[in-house]
Each structure stands twice: as structure tokens, then as C-alpha cells.
Amino acid sequence: MKYSVVVVDDHNLLSQAIGSLIEDFEQFRVLYLCNNGQELIEKFKNPRNIPDIVLMDVNMPILNGIETTDHLRQHFPQVNVLALSIEEDENTILKMLRAGAKGYLMKDVKKTELENALLEVLKKGYYHTNTVAKILVGSLAQKETSVSSLKEREIEFIKHACTEKTYKEIADDMCLSYKTIEGYRNVLFEKLNLRNRTGLVIYAIKNKIFVP
């Protein structure tokens, strides 16, 4: 009996293509393809649609890979989720693993490595490439002040700071005194170890607080 795999990816061509690769593998078969997390969860309502492995893209519309993986971890812990993404961003990888993914594959993996990953996940319960392992180790150091430590109002301010507005204008927009805005800024410079507004903008974009 072959192990069943489901591919979840909003890029239609990719999911089809990856599906057809998997069909070539001796020990695996594709159960079905999905375009996003919502479709997958819908499918899972029928127990016959629950596969051994889910190959999950991270960036998808409607219900993204992180949220979907989190849902699966809570409701279908027996399913092995393998993330498959072009996204090499450290935070994304960490979020995905925290959500319960058993491994994180870059989309540039070779066919044989994919097969290997599928086998390993079933055997050991996880599969990590060197790249991901390195990132994991790296994340243990520093990173004390992550986005999650920022307050709601600070995040809001940062978004305003990522525009051409002066602080005076931001103060007006947020219905606060100019001096209060200065306070927010100074606290953030301190917390995030920044020198000036440019640093804050770059930080915001790196951490996806502001998407240009």
C-alpha cells in the first residue's frame, strides 16, 4: 500500500507539477490537490481524504500555510505537514515550524531529495535540510526583541512611520501629541536598537509589519 500525499499550493501549475513528480515515486501516491488551506480543511471532513503527508505552501490566499498547519496540528495531529516554499525568510520558517510543520523544504530541492524527505518524515517524524537547521540554531541566539513584544499602538505607529509623513502629521493622524509620538519612536529605537527612522522602516519591512 502506497503512502498518500496531498499537495496544497495556490500556484496551480506547481501543485500539478509536484503532484506528477510524486506519482513517479515508488512508495507514494497523490490523493488530491488543493489551492489553499480552506479547501484542505473542507476535504478533511471526510476521513477518507486524510493523507499521510501534506505538502504545504506557505503563501496562499484565504487560509495561509501557517494558519492551516496550526489547525492541522490541533485537529489532525497524525498528519505530517511538510512546508514547501520559496520563502527563505527566517521568521516565516520559524513560524511554520512553530505551527507544527515537520520540515521545511525550499522549492529548489531536487526530486530525489523530495522523495527522501517524504520517507524521512514517515520514519523519523521530521526532516530538516542543513539550511533550515542553520537557521534554527541562529534563531536561538539574539532575537530577544521580536515583533511579538511590540504593542498594538507601537505597530500602528511604525506603519505610519513607513510613509512620507512627518512625525507631526503622524501625531495628527493618530490623534496624539507630537511629543507622544516622539516617545513611541524613542522607545522603539531603544527596543530594536535602531539609530533613526530609516532603520525603523527597514525593520518594519523585514518583519512584514509594513508591506510596500
Added chain:
Amino acid sequence: MKYSVVVVDDHNLLSQAIGSLIEDFEQFRVLYLCNNGQELIEKFKNPRNIPDIVLMDVNMPILNGIETTDHLRQHFPQVNVLALSIEEDENTILKMLRAGAKGYLMKDVKKTELENALLEVLKKGYYHTNTVAKILVGSLAQKETSVSSLKEREIEFIKHACTEKTYKEIADDMCLSYKTIEGYRNVLFEKLNLRNRTGLVIYAIKNKIFVP
């Protein structure tokens, strides 16, 4: 006789996967796969390696899709290049088409649309989805001041401006007077219609001059 297709994509899995999709098509066969533009150009030295169609990714290391397409347009104009990318950025699409691509496919196309695109390109010499057509029309308006109108030294300055350095420090780094740096900045603000450095940073990131 089937038409020959070459897939150029640094994401190994993708190129293999797309390749195997194409093998399913009645009228097409995959000649070989490449990881980047340089590999492709190397291959072309042997005339038997020149295919009817090249499916080209845009973002690749070493020699990217735009440069590669440009090279093919100049040296092998008989080859039809179809861009295949997740990149939906307007400027990127325009650059690719300007470089000589006969069409631009998003990676979320369906299998049948890919086949259709391959056939159309051979028949009509081009293939454009609605999305791309819309972007082309949109680009006719505005967009006078595109990245391409910026000078080499200006681009360099912009990259420096996307750091926490002060203009004084940037001046030192670029071995120019502080006043010259101010000149660059003022010219850019004028050209790109910006108010301050924050605007410049956002512009740089949007246009991929600086990648955070």
C-alpha cells in the same frame, strides 16, 4: 516531430516538475533543463541544443531571466522565450517583455493554459494573459520616471540611503562631498516626486533597488 522546449529555473524541483508536465503534452518534448541563464547560453553553443521554446524563470542567480532573454533576442532571435514567474511586479513584467519575451505566464496557470500558451507562441508569435494585457495598457499611462532612467551613481546612493547611515557617512563611503550627496538626494526627490528619505527607501524597496 514534436516541438522542443527547454525549462530554465533555479528551483530544481519546479523545473523538473514543469518538465514532466510538458512531457504529457502531445506536441511537445523537453530537450533539457537548466538552473540559470549561464547554463542555457553554454548549452546553446551546440546548435542541436537550441529549442523552439524556452520557458524562463525571471529570478535566477548568476544570469537572471531578463538578461538571459535579452541575450537570446540578440543572438538567437528564432527562439521563443516565454517568461514563467511568480513575480507579479509590473516593472519586472515590463522589463521581461522589453527584453524580448513573447509572453509572461504566472506560475499559477493551469496545465491546459500552459499547453495553450506553448501552441499560441508558435502559431502567433506571442501569448498574453488578461492580467499581463491589463498591465501593459496600464503602463502606457504615467510611469515616465522608471528605475531605468536612474543613473548608476544614483542607484548606488539609493542603496546607501536604505541604511541607518547619515548623509555625512554616505558621503564618506562614496568618497563624495556631503553637498554632492545632497545634490543626488534633491535630484531624486524631484525625479521620483518624493518628500523625504523615507519615501526614497520605500521606492527603493518597491522597485527592488534595495532588497531588505
Added chain:
DNA sequence: TCTGCATAGGGGTTTTTCCCTTTATTGATT
């Protein structure tokens, strides 16, 4: 010679950055 361009200076206003203090509020701890 004229033009365009890179470079750079003078001098001024506005904005940003930095330090330090104050007040009101809220939530927790005696």
C-alpha cells in the same frame, strides 16, 4: 564655444533625534 553633467559650497528653515521631567491612570500589593 556651448551644453550637459558631476561635483561641491553658502546659508537658511524644518524635522529629527536626544535627554530629562511631569501628570493622570490603571492594576497589583500590602
Added chain:
DNA sequence: AATCAATAAAGGGAAAAACCCCTATGCAGA
């Protein structure tokens, strides 16, 4: 109930950096 600690909001004052406008020189190419 009284006290304490933490926090959000706000202000004064000053130096540094950013922003703005206008001018000038030297050099390469038409």
C-alpha cells in the same frame, strides 16, 4: 483603603541631521 509600580501621554530645550534654494567650477562631448 492606602500605597506602590508600571505605563500612556505630553512637554521643554537643544543639538544634529535633513531638507531646500541658489550658485559655481571643471570637464567631456557635440
